[in-house]
Amino acid sequence: xxxxxxxxxxxxxxxxxxxxxxxxxxxxxxxxxxxxxxxxxxxxxxxxxxxxxxxxxxxxxxxxxxxxxxxxxxxxxxxxxxxxxxxxxxxxxxxxxxxxxxxx
Amino acid sequence: xxxxxxxxxxxxxxxxxxxxxxxxxxxxxxxxxxxxxxxxxxxxxxxxxxxxxxxxxxxxxxxxxxxxxxxxxxxxxxxxxxxxxxxxxxxxxxxxxxxxxxxxxxxxxxxxxxxxxxxxxxxxxxxxxxxxxxxxxxxxxxxxxxxxxxxxx
Numbered sequence: 639x640x641x642x643x644x645x646x647x648x649x650x651x652x653x654x655x656x657x658x659x660x661x662x663x664x665x666x667x668x669x670x671x672x673x674x675x676x677x678x679x680x681x682x683x684x685x686x687x688x689x690x691x692x693x694x695x696x697x698x699x700x701x702x703x704x705x706x707x708x709x710x711x712x713x714x715x716x717x718x719x720x721x722x723x724x725x726x727x728x729x730x731x732x733x734x735x736x737x738x739x740x741x742x
Numbered sequence: 743x744x745x746x747x748x749x750x751x752x753x754x755x756x757x758x759x760x761x762x763x764x765x766x767x768x769x770x771x772x773x774x775x776x777x778x779x780x781x782x783x784x785x786x787x788x789x790x791x792x793x794x795x796x797x798x799x800x801x802x803x804x805x806x807x808x809x810x811x812x813x814x815x816x817x818x819x820x821x822x823x824x825x826x827x828x829x830x831x832x833x834x835x836x837x838x839x840x841x842x843x844x845x846x847x848x849x850x851x852x853x854x855x856x857x858x859x860x861x862x863x864x865x866x867x868x869x870x871x872x873x874x875x876x877x878x879x880x881x882x883x884x885x886x887x888x889x890x891x892x893x894x895x
Contacts, residue, residue: 646893657885661882665878668871668874668875671871672871675867675871680865680867681867681868682862682865685858685862685868688854688858689868689871689875692851692854692855692871692872692876693871693874693875693878695847695851696875696878696879696882697878698844699848699878699879699882699883700878700882702840702843702844702847702882702886703883703885703886705840706775706840706841706886706889707886709774709775709840710774710775710889712774713775714893716772717771717772718893720772
């Protein structure tokens with residue numbers, strides 16, 4: 639039961655980590671690019687500012703997704719454990735019923 | 743007689759114990775977050791496509807000045823309506839607060855884009871960065887939505 643829960647948690651954690659790493663790296667790269675464009679006067683300061691604001695707003699969604707992936711991971715881990723327990727109980731009950739029949 | 747009753751009593755006790763436990767264990771599954779919603783997935787994917795078309799058009803025409811905003815008002819109106827539909831649906835699903843907040847964030851991005859388009863315009867050089875920012879949000883929403891699907895056994 640613990641193994642089933644742990645496997646589920648590890649899988650979910652790995653997914654969240656990969657996603658977060660990729661998005662953070664991309665975000666930093668994008669901000670640096672905006673700064674470069676402003677320095678090279680490819681865009682005005684006002685445009686550079688609004689580009690940075692857009693990136694900041696998008697990172698809000700990324701953080702919410704990371705939280706959500708964590709919740710899903712915990713949910714799946716608990717349900718994986720419950721399933722193992724459920725299967726074990728059914729197996730026990732099946733065995734108990736067989737024994738009962740034999741005795742009767 | 744005594745032995746027979748003892749066996750019967752034991753059988754009854756086993757039955758009375760295991761059946762409710764099985765029943766409860768079988769019924770219980772935890773739901774911390776809303777389940778996957780196909781319509782949200784489709785709606786967000788469609789809005790991403792429409793947004794990509796807008797940015798491609800702006801880039802192709804060499805950017806868009808503030809005066810040019812009025813030629814794109816339909817895009818902003820349609821996006822607002824699409825987001826409204828998505829938000830109402832997402833809010834109606836229980837345990838879906840994260841997706842609702844993400845859609846609100848996306849809504850703010852569109853509102854800000856419209857304001858900045860009217861004030862400063864959209865230079866051609868700015869289009870890729872705008873597209874990255876919007877795609878990051880679309881990706882975040884879809885990543886979460888797809889993750890809500892039932893895990894494969």
